[in-house]
Amino acid sequence: PAPPCTLVIFGAAGDLTKRLLMPALYNLAGAGLLDPGFQILGVDHNESSDEALRRDLTQTMESFTKDRSGEFHPDHIDDETWGFVCARIRFQKGDFEDPESYAALKERLTGNVVFYLAVSARFFGAVVEGLGKAGLLKESGDAFRRVVIEKPFGSDLASAKALNARILKQGDERQFYRIDHFLGKETVQSILAVRFANTMLEPVWRRAFVDHVEITAAETIGVEARGRFYEATGALRDMVPNHLFQILAMIGMEPPKSLDAEDIRDAKAALIAAVRPADPGEAARGQYAAGTVRGKAAAGYREEADVAKDSRVETYAALKLTIENERWSGVPFYLRTGKRLGTRLTEVAIRFKPTTLPLFHADGVGPAPGNVMRLMIDPEQGIRTGFTVKRPGPRMLLGQAETHFAYGEAFKEAPSVGYETLLYDCMTGDATLFQRADAIEGGWAAVEPLLEAWKSGEPESYPAGSEGPPSAAHLVERDGRAWLRLD
Ligand code: BG6
Secondary structure, eight states, rough: OOOOOOOETTTTTTTHHHIHHHHHHHHHHHHOOOOOOOOEEESSSSSOOOOHHHHHHHHHHEEEEEOSSSOOOOOSSSSHHHHHHHHHHEEEOOOTTTHHHHHOOOOOOSSSSEEESSSGGGGGGHHHHHHHHHTTTTOOOOOOEEEEOOOOOOOOOOHHHHHHHHTTTTSOGGGGGOGGGGGGGGHHHHHHHHHHHHHGGGGGGSSSTTTEEEEEEEOOOOTTOOHHHHHHHHHHHHIIIIIHHHHHHHHHOOOOOSSSSSHHHHHHHHHHHHHHHGGGGGEEEEESSSEEETTTEEOOOGGSOOTTOOOOSSSSEEEEEEEEEEEEOOEEEEEESSSSSSSOOOEEEEEOOOOOGGOOTTTTOOOOOEEEEEEESSSSSSEEEEEEEEESSSSSSSEEEEEEHHHHOOOOOOOSSSHHHHHHHHTTOOOOSOHHHHHHHHHHHHHHHHHHHTSSSSSEETTBBBSSSSHHHHHHHHHTOOOOOOO
């Protein structure tokens, strides 16, 4: 198990606590990874009590057995396992901006503490300052004090820098765990193994063999109940400098010196630092209009709750990035993400160059396109690799085939909600899967020209249920390429 500690959750009544943290703690308890000395202290500005919070959280846990829409849907909740977690939950009312809340916390807390900021981003700075000023981030003896910060971390380069500076006044970089939940995904973590533990891949994972790379995070959902958040955020800020850049860094980084957190984070930061600032002329910006998604009518973005009728916020972003280093110079990385598309699909496609041998160029034999290797991140989890082979028959005719591996079939381990590893790592002090200040700032720096350019003009409209705006297709077609189809 992880060392005994108290997990203080700011925003204990919120959605993140219910939907992700509690299921993750339940799974950790089930796996025997929580120490008997583990405690949870929920802090929220609403009135509640130990009993009421336990009752609420028990109800939500039970609702997951009926709700099949989220990541966590067990057949039943094991009473003993949930009892272990539930019995450790306490509540404290607290205003995140009131020093007295922190003084009260100080009275209750000793030893190892992980402070989890499951609160709106506007409180990140204030909570860390509250903790620091109350002396709650001082580590004495072996006891650790760590702070987990959710995204979005800043809303552009300047605000991310300011937030980093503000929190780093209160504690040391190694005490801060900036979460990017994509790094909690097994399929994202596995990229490191796929790339560096397979002799047949590492030699070809470079510009001599790779024509381009596509990174896609397509969603069928709209903004749901998050109109207010999304109006201030948009697809670019919501997904690109954080989630997609974390994938980009895993795909592009050099082999780290070791599996130590700092070596891995150095390798990722070096890759992100080599990304050239995005060019607004090589990007696409879209917003969904009414349409049909999987047979169901869907409203346009401007009709959603808490969204302005003339909103210019993008719900789709595509961009071309270049990386100036020995491995990737000249290889474009195309990134795209959007809501209300026809398919839910998060994947990386490595598009290899076609063979240069003239052997198969004769009429009717080919074509022999470049191989495509697709690292399927969500919801399908696995790898699809395309091959050119000979079609069975008397003549040499080429055909396309695909091999497919699925994590769920190859391994029997229970699927996780993604936050188990992140929480466990934080309790054990492994920062590998968390973002360091330099990587966050590097992500913002790379998209800064788009943030600037997109302050004016209109996003291009695309019907809900489609593949996105036409300009996203043009972005790659101009280079003589085409996105993999979203189906
Ligand atoms: C979140 C974004 O960080 O990631 C959401 O705020 C998005 O808008 C979500 O839907 C996607 O995550 P996942 O794990 O569902 O692919």
